Amino acid sequence: MSEKPRDPAFADADCPPADLTVADETCSPQSERLDEDNQLRSGFVRRVQDALEAGEVDQVYTLVEPLHPADIADLFEAVDADERLALSRAISDLMGGEVFAELNDHVREGLVDELSAEDIADLAEEMETDDAVALIEDLDEDEQQAVLAEMEPEDRAAIVSALSYPEETAGRLMSREVIAVGEHMSVGDLIDFLRDDRELATEFWEVFIVDARHHPVGTCQLSWILRAPRHVPLTDVMKRDQTLIPVTMDQEEVALRFQKYALISAAVVDESGRLVGQITVDDVVHIIQEEAGEDALALSGAGDGDINEPLHMTIRSRMWWLFINLGTAILASSVVAAFEQTIAKLVTLAVIMPIISGMGGNAATQTMAVTVRALATNQLTSSNTWRMIMREWWIASANGLGLGMLMAATCQLIYHDWWLSLVVVLAMVLNSLNAGLSGVLIPLGLDKLKIDPAVVSTVFVTTMTDTLGFFFFLGLASALLM
Amino acid sequence: MSEKPRDPAFADADCPPADLTVADETCSPQSERLDEDNQLRSGFVRRVQDALEAGEVDQVYTLVEPLHPADIADLFEAVDADERLALSRAISDLMGGEVFAELNDHVREGLVDELSAEDIADLAEEMETDDAVALIEDLDEDEQQAVLAEMEPEDRAAIVSALSYPEETAGRLMSREVIAVGEHMSVGDLIDFLRDDRELATEFWEVFIVDARHHPVGTCQLSWILRAPRHVPLTDVMKRDQTLIPVTMDQEEVALRFQKYALISAAVVDESGRLVGQITVDDVVHIIQEEAGEDALALSGAGDGDINEPLHMTIRSRMWWLFINLGTAILASSVVAAFEQTIAKLVTLAVIMPIISGMGGNAATQTMAVTVRALATNQLTSSNTWRMIMREWWIASANGLGLGMLMAATCQLIYHDWWLSLVVVLAMVLNSLNAGLSGVLIPLGLDKLKIDPAVVSTVFVTTMTDTLGFFFFLGLASALLM
The missing domain is CATH 1.25.60.10 (MgtE N-terminal domain-like)
Known part of the structure; x- marks a missing residue:
């Protein structure tokens, strides 16, 4: 923690931490x-x-x-x-x-x-x-x-x-080791202060300028200090507008600020605005990576997906997810069961049925992934939610119609049954619209309810596309073909 | 690009770029x-x-x-x-x-x-x-x-x-504006050099020390320079071992290095080892975020998933993915078609069938997401591939058996048919193993072939679980029940 310089000349022990990739001649390359x-x-x-x-x-x-x-x-x-x-x-x-x-x-x-x-x-x-x-x-x-x-x-x-x-x-x-100095200092004063005080941190990227109440009033990048003459007041070299991080801010939000404003370090302040620490970008990088990567895992129900997790924990977390999915699969197949009579009369329906539900599931997964990522990266805001929903509506209409016609033509070629082909195209379009809307509205709704949409959306969305997919197709079939 | 200081006093125009979140009194808060x-x-x-x-x-x-x-x-x-x-x-x-x-x-x-x-x-x-x-x-x-x-x-x-x-x-x-100085300089020399030379960059975090051939021999963090007395030679304050980035390195690999070694900036060298530029972490942060986030989108076939993409481009890219999936869905349903006789004799099979394929799909998706992320983050290496495969085998066995028994019990309760329940449990176990192995082996194979596993895996994996899922279940049914 406290990295205190022990040697005034910064000779070896303290400063250059044993590091990195250049070959060392005393051993194998x-x-x-x-x-x-x-x-x-x-x-x-x-x-x-x-x-x-x-x-x-x-x-x-x-x-x-x-x-x-x-x-x-x-x-x-x-x-x-x-x-x-x-x-x-x-x-x-x-x-x-x-x-x-x-x-x-x-x-x-x-x-x-x-x-x-x-x-x-x-x-x-x-x-x-x-x-x-x-x-x-x-x-x-x-x-x-x-x-x-x-x-x-x-x-x-x-x-x-x-x-x-x-x-x-x-x-x-945050790290509590920050270099914070008063407003009255000049560049030269600061350099002397840094050279003298042996208890200071050695690893820092910016110096914070604070007022008498220890509130940050500006930030000074070290390169500006090094390029300025000694007599220049720090208040002339510092950047006055800064991103201050409240000490209770969620780490994901911290990461988004660092990204948005390309920060290297930022001051952390308590409720009264006093400087209490700093966060540097290297502590934020792995959060950015994890938060972005975990959406892929969460959407797939793979828990935290760590390959080093003990086996029994992985089995339990994945089993739990599959168990919930089994429930939704049984729900969807209960719709099929309700139409057993219809299928008994025309077994072909059982052949086509998984295509309708599966295509709906695929379309919904696309929309859902886009929505979840847009929410996670703050791209989806109250200003463009409606536009996003309309966008997905149009995509669903276009894709449902396009692939529905293609599928209907294929059916017509194989089964020579115009009514069956009509049922296919109608069911595909309806399920595509269902998929598009579920894929965008369910994550949005969960987000509004402060539930992580990446973790929960998939279950709801596939329930919608499976259950309604079977219902549209078999319902239309029993109405139009029987 | 070239940010040249215009004013020796660093007064305002140059140094503190108009910035950030603190309120401005002249306008609305x-x-x-x-x-x-x-x-x-x-x-x-x-x-x-x-x-x-x-x-x-x-x-x-x-x-x-x-x-x-x-x-x-x-x-x-x-x-x-x-x-x-x-x-x-x-x-x-x-x-x-x-x-x-x-x-x-x-x-x-x-x-x-x-x-x-x-x-x-x-x-x-x-x-x-x-x-x-x-x-x-x-x-x-x-x-x-x-x-x-x-x-x-x-x-x-x-x-x-x-x-x-x-x-x-x-x-x-990379940025070509780096501060590179010779090995002979002292801390004081460097500070004078930085103050004098008006053509230098103002935004930098580390100084690179180069030899006569312009090869980097060390890196000096600015905080070390500021804390050291003027007379100390730079070679005493610099870190000798450094992560050098070859100019042709892929940006994803660059991002992984920055993450692994918590870098703020790194020297970029050409083929002959000469310093040609530097990369700073703020340029890498958005790559880390994009590369990690795009796996969620790629696995779902949502293309680059940008909500600002023109509508026709989004429709085209998603339609293309759905079109390929339609092909695999038709392939899977051709397996069902091959068993039409069997289904005609026992329509219940059509009710249970989607559960078997769907559960396989869910299990495979979990495994696939974990594998794709482990590959993307360099966690999955040649040393632990075999362990990962065995791990997924055990997870698939446990989950297949657990959920298969549960599902068989449910079937028994509803249909009172021991043979049908046996078919269900066998098909669930087989498809779970199929899912676990496909979910890990297909991304691994694609990665070996230098194909991005995030983009292509899903199609292959769901083809496996759908097609074989139907085949296991209907095949066993026609063998054991007819």
């Missing part, structure tokens, strides 16, 4: 470990696993040591679950905060279970506040207290304060 | 324009539209003027397509590079069509290289030449060079 996609090579992973199995701890260490912490974290995902503990022991002094911060949640949980409160406290102290919070918030209450008791008072205070904000808010995400 | 989600209020949009209709150009200008460029861009999306040209004319001197850079592609295309080559050239010169390239790359060849001819030689050279790299690579994304 980079390309033996990572492939062209920057993933760990399976041959390399195999070698680590073999060394682990053979109990050659030194060999494991030599292999892993040149890796970047993010790659060490990947290595834990790549080896089998039952090898992870042995690996963490073999490389225990490489297992710093940076590695733990990068570990997949499920993998980390497994490893943290084996650590003492003291070990966890040591790790947390190495980490940035937001990563330390992520580590500690998953522990149960007793363990949390034990870990906090082991921490330095200052670090503990930061964690306790972060934990006092709701999960997934700016308060949990 | 912020909250009248943006709601709590930071979206334009529909009332505000309505007022702009009314003023446009009434031809009150000054009123439009007064309303729009306090908006951030990103919000002006949103405003163009919010008003109707036929009002956009009038809006752009009413606020023509607010329509700077920043607004155009933020505009939705489809909206921008509509506006750019109305501009002269000279206007476009002026806009491009205000923009950062990557945004200017995005503006110009969409023009047709003649227009591109006309625009380039109007540009300043230096800016033109940057664009021409960027356009020489393939689309969606680092070369198109």
Whole structure:
């Protein structure tokens, strides 16, 4: 957490964190470990696993040591679950905060279970506040207290304060280490201040200018400071208009602000407008990625879709979704059951019936995905909702009519029955309109009710297209053909 | 593009770009324009539209003027397509590079069509290289030449060079304005250099240290420079290991690197390893968001799912997807047709049949979404592919058996036919296994063939679950029940 410079000359320990991809001459070249996609090579992973199995701890260490912490974290995902503990022991002094911060949640949980409160406290102290919070918030209450008791008072205070904000808010995400200076300073004053004060953070991208009440009045990008002469007042170099993040803002909303205004860092303020911390873009990037990616998983009912989740949890969450879908499938087939007499008279209906419901489902899925993404990215606003609905109506009409005619022509070719073809085209058009409207209105309605449309829409929408699809087709058939 | 400081005191024009959310006293408060989600209020949009209709150009200008460029861009999306040209004319001197850079592609295309080559050239010169390239790359060849001819030689050279790299690579994304200095400099030398040289960029986050051949040897975060005394050599403050981005790297890969290593900026190098530009995280954030979000759209066959796309283009792309799906639906129903005799003898089969295929489809969709996301985020590597397949096999077995038994019990309750219930459970288990394996193997196979699994998987997977689902159920029924 508190990254304090120890050496005035910034020689080595503090400043350049051991990092990245350039080859290290003392060991095997980079390309033996990572492939062209920057993933760990399976041959390399195999070698680590073999060394682990053979109990050659030194060999494991030599292999892993040149890796970047993010790659060490990947290595834990790549080896089998039952090898992870042995690996963490073999490389225990490489297992710093940076590695733990990068570990997949499920993998980390497994490893943290084996650590003492003291070990966890040591790790947390190495980490940035937001990563330390992520580590500690998953522990149960007793363990949390034990870990906090082991921490330095200052670090503990930061964690306790972060934990006092709701999960997934700016308060949990922010770092409390900000450079905040008064309005009266000049560029030269600031540089002297930064050089002198040994307790300041070393990693920051912007300096915040605050008034006497500690309210932010401006932000200064470091490049502006470096390019300005010493005598210039900071108030002349700072940007006065800034995006201030309230400490209780939802992290998804924070991510959208960073994206919209291309921010690198932003000041976090409490209810009274006082500067309490900052959020930097690197903490936001993985939120953007997760929030965007989870829609694909949620729409498919795949839960959080993490391939490292314990098997029984995955089975349970997916089974639950399939169970609900089984209910809706039975509902839809009860419509078919109501028309058993009709089908008995013309078995061909059973052949065509799945096409009508299936095409409706496909059309609805398209519309639903577009609506869910537009809602998630703030593209769909009260100003354009009506336009979006009309748009989907036209698309549904065009596609229903086009594909309905095509399908009717195919039927006519095979069954030579004009009435049947008429039923097909009518059912396709009706179900296409049903699909288009369900696909847009159901997510919109759920969003209005503050229910995540990505998670719940699919069930409702497919129920509509299956049930009504069967009803339109078999109902029209029994009215017009029998 | 080239943002050159004009005033040594950095007074106002240059440095603090007109920005962000703090209220402006000279006009209506912020909250009248943006709601709590930071979206334009529909009332505000309505007022702009009314003023446009009434031809009150000054009123439009007064309303729009306090908006951030990103919000002006949103405003163009919010008003109707036929009002956009009038809006752009009413606020023509607010329509700077920043607004155009933020505009939705489809909206921008509509506006750019109305501009002269000279206007476009002026806009491009205000923009950062990557945004200017995005503006110009969409023009047709003649227009591109006309625009380039109007540009300043230096800016033109940057664009021409960027356009020489393939689309969606680092070369198109990078900015050529980097601060690169020699290894011999001290911190003080660097600060003097930055203060003196008026042609340098003002927006940068890291300084690159290069050797005599212009190869990057280290990176220096500005905060380290500001915290170090003047006499310290740069080589003592710089980070030696860096993530170098080859100029031809795909932008998705660039985004993954930024995420994995939490980068703020990174040096871009050509084939010979020379520093040619830099990429900053704000240019990468929207790629991360798009790449992650587009999987949800691609899996659903919704194309690029942009709600601003012209209607006929959306209809065409969605129709095309539905047309392919109609083909697979007809294929699946031909299996049903092959068993018409069987269904004629027991119409109940037609009632249960959609449940079997539908449940398979749902299970496959879950697996497929997880696989596609794991591939997209580099989580699925050669080291864990086999584990993933086995994992899905177990999930499919457990869910198939669990839900199959449940479904069989339901059937037994309704139809009192042990043999029918047996057919149901067998068909459910078989189709669940089919779904699990198709859901993981088809995306993996497509990925191996360098075909985007998000776009193509769904068609293949649903064909498998529908066709084989019908085949398992009706085949078993005709074998065991007839």
